[in-house]
Amino acid sequence: MPFPSFRRAALWRGFFWCGAGLLSVLAAPEVRAQQLSPLSAPALEPPALLETEDDAPASLVRRPARISRPALTVRGVPISAPPDGFYQTPEEIEPWLLNLSRLRPSQVKTRILGATLGGNRIVALEIAPSGVSPWKLRRLAVLCRQHGNEPESSASGARFIREFLTSTDPKKRAIAQKTALLIVPIANPDGAAVYRRRTEENIDMNRDWGPFRTQETRVLANWLGAWKPHLIVDVHQWLPKDRQNAPMAEASGGALARRTAKRMAQNSARRGYALSARSRWGLDTLSHRFWGQRLKIPAILLETRHRPGVAGAREAAIGTSLAALWGAAEMVSRK
Numbered sequence: 331m332p333f334p335s336f337r338r339a340a341l342w343r344g345f346f347w348c349g350a351g352l353l354s355v356l357a358a359p360e361v362r363a364q365q366l367s368p369l370s371a372p373a374l375e376p377p378a379l380l381e382t383e384d385d386a387p388a389s390l391v392r393r394p395a396r397i398s399r400p401a402l403t404v405r406g407v408p409i410s411a412p413p414d415g416f417y418q419t420p421e422e423i424e425p426w427l428l429n430l431s432r433l434r435p436s437q438v439k440t441r442i443l444g445a446t447l448g449g450n451r452i453v454a455l456e457i458a459p460s461g462v463s464p465w466k467l468r469r470l471a472v473l474c475r476q477h478g479n480e481p482e483s484s485a486s487g488a489r490f491i492r493e494f495l496t497s498t499d500p501k502k503r504a505i506a507q508k509t510a511l512l513i514v515p516i517a518n519p520d521g522a523a524v525y526r527r528r529t530e531e532n533i534d535m536n537r538d539w540g541p542f543r544t545q546e547t548r549v550l551a552n553w554l555g556a557w558k559p560h561l562i563v564d565v566h567q568w569l570p571k572d573r574q575n576a577p578m579a580e581a582s583g584g585a586l587a588r589r590t591a592k593r594m595a596q597n598s599a600r601r602g603y604a605l606s607a608r609s610r611w612g613l614d615t616l617s618h619r620f621w622g623q624r625l626k627i628p629a630i631l632l633e634t635r636h637r638p639g640v641a642g643a644r645e646a647a648i649g650t651s652l653a654a655l656w657g658a659a660e661m662v663s664r665k
């Protein structure tokens with residue numbers, strides 16, 4: 331037992347957080363997500379209190395993006411390809427995300443988790459087969475774009491959403507039937523709006539899990555904790571200046587995470603994309619280690635390469651992430 335005292339502490343912290351979450355839910359049913367304390371993160375109930383798109387003021391609902399590419403249909407209305415611009419700004423992506431819950435209301439719920447200092451919104455999608463409660467399914471949570479200057483993380487998240495809803499591949503359909511996908515395509519919308527790594531407060535979100543100085547990590551911790559996902563994938567990109575920049579899936583939080591990282595690497599290799607799998611113990615204010623090390627929820631950090639101006643690099647980054655995300659979904663869909 332290399333970390334007995336840590337484990338005991340983590341257990342007590344878990345009890346405390348669960349209790350705090352439940353109390354906050356009971357005490358203030360009308361409270362909105364952005365007002366909850368980060369200590370309420372892993373609550374025991376689904377986040378039913380959050381504002382949904384249906385409740386949003388009409389003035390905030392933007393018009394959907396123009397559909398310019400062929401659409402696929404699988405037992406539902408067609409879903410257009412997501413906007414494919416380089417920067418993947420909230421202004422570009424959000425209308426497409428919001429429109430999904432209108433096109434497939436029985437499968438897609440949109441939640442506005444909170445507003446940011448810069449005047450943007452954090453949008454989450456909760457996707458499950460029609461008529462099936464996510465609580466009866468395996469739950470995969472995906473966070474994309476904590477760093478605003480990693481745009482292909484959002485692009486791959488959006489493409490994953492579309493495939494999850496429309497793929498005709500029997501294996502992917504079987505996975506999607508058993509899995510609830512809980513996904514935030516733009517976790518740092520203020521940064522994403524201006525191609526900036528940090529938040530409006532100039533804080534690196536992915537060093538803020540635990541300190542919770544940012545609104546973004548607070549609302550995301552509430553939402554993720556409330557859903558009790560079986561696995562969390564945090565999608566990132568190495569930048570050209572990063573010394574170590576080989577694509578990788580880094581596991582935290584136990585055997586399922588380690589097996590999943592390997593599967594993600596295998597899936598990517600099958601598509602011709604190199605992705606290494608590894609596991610590391612260390613700084614736990616990174617989101618995957620916050621969930622994995624502190625709370626024992628299996629979590630993966632996925633890193634592809636962001637190489638603007640390099641021919642083929644964008645598609646390679648998106649293709650790697652997409653293959654890896656399906657690998658994660660496959661692993662989590664198994665009991």
Ligand SMILES: [Zn+2]
Binds near residue numbers: 477480536567
């Ligand atoms: Zn990053």
